[in-house]
Structures are given as structure tokens and as C-alpha cells.
Amino acid sequence: MNETEHAPHQDRPRLPLHWKLAGLSMLAVATIAGFAVYDGGQSGTAKADASAKPIPVVTGIVTTRDMPIWISGIGSVAPLKVVDVKARVDGQIMRLAFNEGDEVQAGRLLAQIDPRPYQAVLAQAQAARARDMAQLVNARQEVSRTGALSQAGAGTTQSYDAAKAQAAALQATVAADDAAIAAAQLNVEFAGIVAPIAGRVGLRQVNQGSMVHASDTTGVVTVTQMAPISVLFTLPQDSLGEVLTGQRSGALPVSVYSRDGASHIVDGRLLFVGSNVDQTNGQFQLRAEFGNGDRALWPGEFVSARVLVRTDRGVAVVPSQAVQTSETGRYVYAVKSDGTAEVRNVKAGPAVDGFTEILSGLKPGEKIVVSGQSRLSAGAPVKAQSSAQSATEQAQ
Helix, strand or coil, X not given: CCCCCCCCCCCCCCCCHHHHHHHHHHHHHHHHHHHHHHHHHHHHHHHHHHCCCCEEEEEEECEEEEEEEEEEEEEEEEECCEEEECCXXXXXXXXXXXXXXXXXXXXXXXXEECCHHHHHHHHHHHHHHHHHHHHHHHHHHHHHHHHHHHHHCCCCHHHHHHHHHHHHHHHXXXXXXXXXXXXXXXXXXXXXXXXXXXXEECCCCCCCCCEECXXXXXXXXXXXXXXXXXXXXXXXXXXXXXXXXXXXXXXXXEEXXXXXXXXXXXXXXXXXXXXXXXXXXXXXXXXXXECCCCCCCCCCCEEEEEEEEEEEEEEEEEEHHHCEEECCEEEEEEXXXXXXXXXXXXXXXEEECCEEEEEECCCCCXXXXXXXXXXXXXXXXXXXXXXXXXXXXXXX
């Protein structure tokens, strides 16, 4: 066994206390330096956020105005009167007294049926009346003679009664003749086909020389009333209550626009509200009347109709494009006094002519973002610009 193996165990040398304290101090400094580096990165980020470039937006102000509440529907122009003019007697058309598309007044001659057969019948009826009237005169004289004889005892009561019966019968015959004359006169009048209403005539259905009959299913021509005229349109059943409520104060105004709603055509008034809701589509029908003196409305034309049910006075409104929609509801970006954006949940009312009524969430005079919301978030700095300038910068 060598000395090395049997050498007694010796303790390792210990470091002085001041060396240990120095090592702990260096470790603490390194830790603090690490935190400083981390904190410096965070502070730099915060400073970068605070100094972020303002987002260009178009701003506006919450204002107050009167909001006319219109309800719109699609409909078509419907004439108040359309008459298929038919012959009332049989005969041959001798003359057509109109051109297709003419505007005619009530009573104007449209066509002439050959009246000669009916004039002959009238003459016969008049002749028969003259004959029967002569007989009646004679019968009345006979009543006078037999009556005088009967009173004088020179005649019988039976003869007197027979004379009176004969006179009464002839009186009835004359009355029948008068009726026959009136019927014949009507037929002569009916030979001239006239417009029953004022309006516009359409395409002729018969030609000159054609035979027409009172039993024909096809008329001579159709006359359509052009003024006044109406528009039939429908609204959803949810609007029924508002329409009925508004109607209590009088006839509601109705405005008609082109089918795409781009062009205003004419204004009128509501005539009636349908008495039932169509269960197949949940719509109810309305009719509005218009003077149409300038023929701006044409029968069968499709139009857009708006009925004014009420007017909300002095309410807060914003441009409709300022109102955004999220999963939780509708909101508007308001601009705070420090120039940053704030999300405001709002309760929006009806929208009319590019403005939306704000029921709650905003007050008149507050600044809001109208355009440029796509790049905004809560707390983001904003820079108000014109619409054209903002659109250019957002495109870049």
C-alpha cells in the first residue's frame, strides 16, 4: 500500500466571505440588467403605440332634424275605371268615329250601327199609337153618350158599362204603345255607340262594315280612365299598425317613384287599406289616388310607392354609413376630445334619405366617424379629413 492511498482525507479550502458576497452582487446586477432589457422593450412598444400614426377618417356631427317616416312597397298603376264598350243592339258598323289612342269625353260617339231598322220599328210604334189614340178618343165619346142616355132612361146601364170598359182597354193599349215607342227610341239611340266614361281608347276590336250583336263577348273598343288614376301596392303586415294609426288623422300622403326608386314621379293620397292580409306572403294591399293630369302614370306600369305614416320631430340623427353592425348589435365610432376613437353601442331607429335616427347611445353635437371605420379600433388616434382625401390615403 502506497502513501497516496493511505494518506489521510484533507478538507477543501474554503472561499473567503467577501468573495461570496461579491459573487452574489454580480448575480443581482445581471438579473436587474435582464429585467431592464425586457422592460425597455415593453416601454418602447408602449411608446410606439402612443405615437402611432393617426388613421385618416371622415367625421361628422350628431345633429337633430325632423324625420319623416316613410314605408315603401312595390306596386303597379291601376286605372279607377276600365270599360269594354260593347254593342247594345245588333247591326252593321257603318262608321268608326275614333282613332286608336284618342282621349275622349263621356258621351262622345265612337261607332255608328246602321239605325234604319230601328227607325222603322220606331215609326211603326208611333203609327200604332196614333191609331189606338184615335180609337180611345172615340171610346171616350161613346162613354159620354151612353152615360147621358142611361141617366135619361133612354139607354141601359149595361151599354154604359161596356163603353167604359172599352175606353179603359184602349187607354191601356195606348200606354203599351208609348212603351213600345220608348223602346224603339232607345234602340235608335243604342245604334250610336258612345263613350260611357272619359278616358283613352285602346285598339279597335271591330272594323267598319262588321256585324255586331248585343250578345258578343268582345267589345268594340276599351276606354280606360287616365285621370284620376290609382296605384295598387303592398306592404309587409308589420307595417299595418303604423299605417292604420297614421290614417286616423286623415288621408296619408303617398309618393310614387320609378321602379328602381331613383326618380320621383308624382304625389297623391292614400285611398284605402285592404281589409285582409295575404297569408301566402304576409302582405296587405293599399290603393292611392293621383290626379295624373300630365299622364305621368300609365296603366300597368310598375312603380315604387312610399306612404308617410308619421314625422318624428327634432330627433338625433347621423349619416347612415356611420352606423356599423357587429355580433352584439349596432355601434358608432365616436371621436373623443383627445382625438381617439371610442366604440359607442347605439339603438338605431328608422333610416330616411341617408340619415339614421339614433334612439340612444349618442347625443346631439358629438363628433362621430362617418367613413374609414375598417381600420379603426377602440383607442386608435384619428385624423379628420375630407371624403376624397381619406379615400386616397386608405387606398395607399
